[in-house]
Amino acid sequence: MSERTNTVKVLEARGVKKNFGGVVALSNGNLECEQGRITGLLGANGSGKSTISKIIAGVYRPDAGEIRLHGKPVHYRNPNEARQDGIAMVYQNLSLVADLTVWQNIVLGGEDSRGPFLDNRSAKERARQIVDQLLPGLDIRKTIYELAPGQMQIVEIAKAIFAQPKLLILDEPTAALEKAQVKSLFDTMRKLVAGGVAIVFTSHRLWEVLEICDDVTIFRNGENVGNIDFARDGKDAAKIVSHITGEEMKARARKRRQIAQGEPTMRIRNLRYGELLKDVSFELRKGEILGVGGLAGQGQRELLLALAGSYPGSTGDVEVAGRAVRLTRPSTAIRNSLLLVPGNREQEGLFLKHSLFTNIVFPKLGLSRQPLFTPRNRYAEECRTIVSTLSIRTSGLDAPVRTLSGGNQQKVVVGKWLTFETNVLLLADPAKGVDVGAKRDLYDYILRQVHEGRMSVILYASDNEELVDYCDRLLIMYEGEIVATLEGSEINEDAIVAASMRVSRSAHEASS
Amino acid sequence: MSRRASSLRRAISKPEFSIFLIFVAMLIVTALLQKNFFETKSVVRNINAFAPIILVTMGQAVVIISGGIDLSAGTAVSLITCVLTTVMKKADPVSGVWALLAALAVALMMGVINGIGIGYLRIPPVIVTFATSFMWLGSALFLRPTPGGEAVDWFYVFYNVGSMQGVSEGLKAFTAIFPPALFLILIGCALWYLLSRMRIGRYIYAVGSNSDSAYESGIDTARVQTAACMINSVFLFLAALFFVGQSQSGDARLGDPLTLRAIAAAVVGGIALTGGRGSVYFALVGALILSLVNKIIFFANISYAYQTLVGGVIVIVAIAASQAYTLYNRRIIAGDGVTLS
Secondary structure: OOOOOOOOEEEEEEEEEEEOOOOEEEEEEEEEOOOOOOOEEEEEEOOHHHHHHHHOOOOOOOEEEEEOOOOOOOOEEEEOHHHOOOOOEOOOOOOOOOEEEEEHHHHOOOOEEEEEOOOHHHHHHHHHHHHHOOOOOOOOOOOOOOOOOOHHHHHHHHHHHHHHOOOEEOOOOOOOOOOHHHHHHHHHHHHHHHOOEEEEEEOOHHHHHHOOOOOOEEEEEEEEEEEEEEHHHOHHHHHHHHHHHHHHOOOOOOOOOOOOOOEEEEEEEEEOOOOOEEEEEEEEEEEEOEEEEEOOOOHHHHHHHHHHHOOOOEEEEEEEOOOEEEEHHHHHHHHHHHHEEOHHHHHHHHOOOOOOOHHHHHHHHHHHOOOOOOHHHHHHHHHHHHHOOOOOOOOOOOOHHHHHHHHEEEEEEEOOOOOOOOOOEEEEOOOOOOOOOHHHHHHHHHHHHHOOOOEEEEEEEEOOHHHHHHHHHEEEEEEEEEEEEEEEHHHOOOHHHHHHHOOHHHHHHOOO | OHHHHHHHHHHHHHHHHHHHHHHHHHHHHHHHHHHOOHHHHHHHHHHHHHHHHHHHHHHHHHHHHHHOOOOOOHHHHHHHHHHHHHHHHHEOOOHHHHHHHHHHHHHHHHHHHHHHHHHHHHOOOOHHHHHHHHHHHHHHHHHHOOOOOOOHHHHHHOHHHHHOOOOHHHHHHHHHHHHHHHHHHHHHHHHHHHHOOOHHHHHHHHHHHHHHHHOOOOOOHHHHHHHHHHHHHHHHHHHHHHHHHHHHHEOOOOOHHHHHHHHHHHHHOOOOOOOOOOHHHHHHHHHEEEEEEEEEEHHOOOOOHHHHHHHHHHHHHHHHHHHHHHHHHHHHHHHHHHOOO
16 A cells, blocks of 8 residues: 555544443444545444444543554543544534524634633634535524524534544434535535545445545444455445445345325325414325425424324314324324324433333323233233334343434334334334434334235435335425325436425426 | 514514513503602612512522522522621621621532532532532521621621711712612622623533533533532622621521522523523513512502412413413424424
């Protein structure tokens, strides 16, 4: 490798170990990153990517192993010490403060002072410069809670760049972004790399990794199982996937689309909720997977939440199995077998500190008829069945859900409904931040249920690929309205993008 | 929508706007009930009556914004008055200076103890400060089992300069219009103005809003929480100065009713109990609103038992109203896809 003799190793992590309460998160983590290069960090959920990233950024302390920065061993006790050494991280769950403004968040922890006071003018200016590169037009005076998820992600990235890092760790920065935003992120990353920054980039989207990375390190079950240098070994997607899953790649599981002729399970007419949902009407047929797509934040999530009864203020006529239903409370929705798998699992789907058992059993206790004393053993048996059906990786039923990896947590959210009679399953971006293997498990299970005629599904996914793969029919939303319906062979990524951006506006207005 | 109209809508949709409206309404009602409400004399009397709760509320607001709560605020004020009146000897004017220093030291130490419990030991703030409130009460009763003690003459400077000897007529006339209590409040406002322009001011909001994010951003969250408790201590110290200036004595139970009223006032002033949100200055307005409510109940001429009862009901109504208003407006603002959490 003569052309690479003068490269500088910025980061070397060797044999890093970390346990969380009996669950091994990282058994043998090794990661290297060189100046001016982008290293992809790949692996299934729970493979230890986030853990090693957080150890490098000083959030966790390793149980064993060595981390060297520019050849010198480092032992960070908190994120501030790592930051002082030029390490910045974009956190998967974001490190933003909801009540501060965009620019205040970007400079948070690295404020400049003039005398004893904060220098807000220069802070705003520098924040604006960075934001303009990533997302021109974002008002930096807005408060974080006013932003859409994609915008928040951009602010998180801007915040890391503001720290002028020598080593930038990006933990799934693209999961909440649209394609155009990803492109501008990549442009920025290339500029940073040209300026001598070393970048560690984590993503579940393979095409992104193939496009932007110089080499990849792959983790599986807490240790790294492969390093591929694209220049030396070529870009072999199949090889990467087989490293991630530990098995040979299977063909993309495209479902045979069927235009369901069955009678409608659910009829929605004129569903409204403030500015978020304007006059939404559609029908859901029996045994159908109905997709909801469009640009991010056009009311898709709100539509599902409204159907799950989360918005008492929503109005409209809803019919489930021929009976009129008022969906103004989550309990009515659940009693009518409309079950929600929310996208934000940490806030809406789980009791993070409670055990797997409690999380799975809880909806039962609250909503169906219960014997006076809870039959613990029987429920535990049911839980074990659910754990094995969805292949949830856990140290036991008593493990707090917090200790599970993201993908396994999402399975718990689905799992808690398994013992219920399901009419309609509402999936709000169920595979966000879930790895390839877990995603396949999840959708395989849902497809099986649908095929057996046990339920219909409304699926919102931010990833168009999922919509193309699994939907029978697809509604495109724009600013709280349904602007197009795609059916059968019309469902492909180009058509979705075209409809989402309202490329031929008049045609869609005629069709909707 | 034009730019100006939308910025007007933003201003109206801020919770501060509703608080301001409530304040104006209260002012009007009180002025109708009390004919001489706007006369200098009664304005001064009201400032004196409201000063302690205003100061304690502002301190409480700082702690709540940082994600904590201080249930020991009232007994802390009591203890500070006891320290002041124990160290001071009426005959020795210099002892007043020592008393000030000792009391400030004790106040800050109380802040540090609360801060260590909340920030470093990670005990829930409600538990820490409920426990320390008994520590302060015990210490205060030890120093002063019954109300009393003595204060140097010049301590009147914190209440009524007119009753001091050897003060020029001009100064007396001035303080008859601008009472010392007003200056104590202004000192508090100035203190927070300076702090809010420093790192610590920003970090108090950041830690209160989301301490995990703040930690990941490199902020020493335990230190920030301790600092918030110590800033609160300064406000409590100012309140205690007012009390001793007024009564020339210390009282171990004097601050008891202040604690919960200050928390209520802070919430009425738009401070979110979940932390990270609200303005210390509007907490001051909240304290004014609550004080005016008490005045209105007083004018309604009902028995003391009903006054207390109605006072409690009004606090709940006011808090619920201001929260409903905020929720309603956030729903409109959050139109671009963020749902309430």
